[in-house]
Amino acid sequence: VNLEEIARLSGVSRSTVSRVINNRPGVNPKTRERVFEVINRLDYHPSAAARRLAGGHANILGLVIPMGVPRLFTDPFFPLLIQGVSQACSAHDHSVMLWVAEPEYERRTIRQVLQNKMIDGVIVASAILDDPLLEAMIEGSLPFVLVGRHPAAPQVNYVDVDNFTSSREIVTYLLRLGYRRVATITGPQNMIAGLDRLEGYRSALHQWGIPVNPDLILSGDFMEEGGYTAMQRLIPRHPQAIFCASDAMAVGALRALREASLRVPEDVAVTSFDDLPFSAHAEPPLTTVRQPIQRMGATAVETLMDIIAHPDSPPRSVILPTEIIIRASCCPAGQTGKEAMPGTEKITTNV
C-alpha cells in the first residue's frame, strides 16, 4: 500500500494525498475528508525512508545517553527517562533511535548520530561539562534538546529542574528542623546537576548565616558505592544531618550508617535528591526532592518536535517543578524519629 494507491482510490493526484498526509493548507475540505477515509480504510502509513529521502521528516527522533557503564543500571534514572521519551514519541507517532554512548566509543557515536541522515532531531541526556558530543551537536545543524541545563551556551535548548533552588530548599528544611552541623555528599563536579546541587547547599547555609565547613563536604559519584565510602569518611566528623545529591548515594550512606550502628534519623538525619521508586522502601524511607524524570523525557520530546516545526524561533528552556517528599529519614533535631514524624507528605516547590 503506497501513496500512489491512495491517490488512485481517492481519485486525486499524489500531490494532493501528500498535502493531506502532511496537514498542509489549501486542500478542499471534502477532498481531504475523502482521502482520509481511504487512508484509514487501508490503514496506510507512509514510508519513513521515502519521506526522508524526498526531503521531508521521517518522524524519527534520536536519544543519546552518553554514559559510562555504571550509572545506567545503578539507578533507574535513565530507564525512567527512556520510558518518558518512548511514550511521548509513541503518542505522537514518532519512533526513537537509541544510542548508549560509551566513553571509549564516543567519537564513533558522535559520527553515527550526526551523520545519520534518518533522524529529525536528537535528545541528548548528558549533563557532563565539556562533553565532546555536546560540542559536536552545537557545531552541527541537527536540532537537539539537552536534558539538563547547559551552563555556557545560551542557544542550547534544554529541559531541566531547578537543581539549585530545590537543593537549597531541602537543606533549608533541615535547618528549620534545628540542625546546624549539616553535611553534604556531592555529585560529580563535572556534571551541571552536581555543581548546582552543591551550590544550593552552600546557599542555604549562607542564608542562615552558617559558615560552610569544607570538612562537611564530601564528593560522591551519584552512585550507591560513592555514597557509602563518602559516608564512612564523614562519620568521624559527626554530622547531625546530611544532604546527599542523589537517592542512590543516600542508600549507600544509610548502609554505612547502619554498619556504624548509627540510627537514622535519631542520630543522623538524611535527605537526598531524585525520589526514585526504591527511595520509599529504603530503611528508613527517604526524605528527598522529587524530580519528574519521566515527564522530563516527555517534555524533551515535545520541545524537540516544536523546534523541528519552528526552526527559527528563539532557544527554548523548560524548567519543570520539583517537590520535597517528606518521609522518615528526618525528624526535628533532638527528638526521636518515631514520635515526631508524619507519613509521607509533600511540599511542592518551584511551581
Next chain:
Amino acid sequence: VNLEEIARLSGVSRSTVSRVINNRPGVNPKTRERVFEVINRLDYHPSAAARRLAGGHANILGLVIPMGVPRLFTDPFFPLLIQGVSQACSAHDHSVMLWVAEPEYERRTIRQVLQNKMIDGVIVASAILDDPLLEAMIEGSLPFVLVGRHPAAPQVNYVDVDNFTSSREIVTYLLRLGYRRVATITGPQNMIAGLDRLEGYRSALHQWGIPVNPDLILSGDFMEEGGYTAMQRLIPRHPQAIFCASDAMAVGALRALREASLRVPEDVAVTSFDDLPFSAHAEPPLTTVRQPIQRMGATAVETLMDIIAHPDSPPRSVILPTEIIIRASCCPAGQTGKEAMPGTEKITTNV
C-alpha cells in the same frame, strides 16, 4: 557527499561503488581498493533511507520491550539488556530503534513495529506467554529474535539461559548444604522464566526424594515488593532456606526477614536468580545464579543479523551459560554464617 560523488572521484560507475559498499563479489580488487580509499577519505556513509527505499538493508534493528511500567525501573535487567543490544549494534554499524510497549498501547505498538518499513529485523524482549505482540510477529514476515525461549512455537529464534537447569542446581546446592525445608518464591507464572525456574525447584526436590510442599511455594512478581509480601506470608511456615526466582524478590524477602528479626543465613538461607549489580551489596550479599544479561542482548543482535543475512536457514536457538555465585546469604545447615562462608566464589554451570 553521496554515492554519485564517490563514483565520480573513483572514476567508476555508481553500480560499482554500490557493489563495493555492500561487499558484493565480482569487483576487481584494485578497483575495490581505489573506491574504498575515496570512501574513507571523504568519510562517506550511505543514506539508510535511500538504501532502504531501493530495496536494501537500512542496517537498523528494532528492540521491543513489552512491559508494563513497574519492572522497567525496579531492577536493571532491561537497562543491561538495552546496553548489550546497543553496544553490539554500534559495533556492527547498525542503529537501534526502541519501543517500550505499555500494555494499554500494545496494539498500537505492534502496528508501529510491523508496519515500520525502516527496520531490518526486531529483537523482542518478551517472555510473557501468549503475548499478542509475539503472535503478531510470528504471523508477520519481519525477521525477529526472542530474548527468552518460546515454549510452543519451534520456529521462533531465541536467545536464553537454561532457567530450568540453573534453578535446579542452585536448589540442589541448598539441599547439599543440608536444608530440607526449602521454600520458593516464584516469578509470574505467565512468563516462561517464571515457569522454568519453578520447575527447576521442583525437579531438585524430586531428585532428592523430598516431597514438594505447596505451602512452601509462594507466588511473586519478580519485583521487590512481591518478594517482600510473599516472605511475610512464608515466615510463619518456618522455611529453613528459600530460592527466590529473582534477585529483586530476594531483596524484598531480606527486608521482610529483617523486620521479623530473623538472621540470614543463620535462621534462613536465601538464594536467588540474576546476579544483578546490587546483589553483591545486599545485606547479606546474595548467593544467586548469574545470567549474562548484557551478553544475551549482544547475542540477540548477532543472531538477528545472521538471520537477516541467511533468511532460509533453520531456526536458531542460543543458550548462554550461567554460573552460581556463592556469597554470604547461605551457610551449611546448622552452622552460623560468619564462620562457615567463603568470600564470593563461582560455580560455572551449563557451559
Next chain:
DNA sequence: CTGAAAGCGCTTACAG
C-alpha cells in the same frame, strides 16, 4: 569485471 537505466515512495516547486 563494469556500466546504463529503471525504480523504490515520497516531497516540492511549478504551472494552471
Next chain:
DNA sequence: CTGAAAGCGCTTACAG
C-alpha cells in the same frame, strides 16, 4: 484548490 514532473540516493536486474 489541484496535478504533472523532477528529484532525493540508493539497489538491482540487464546488457555487454
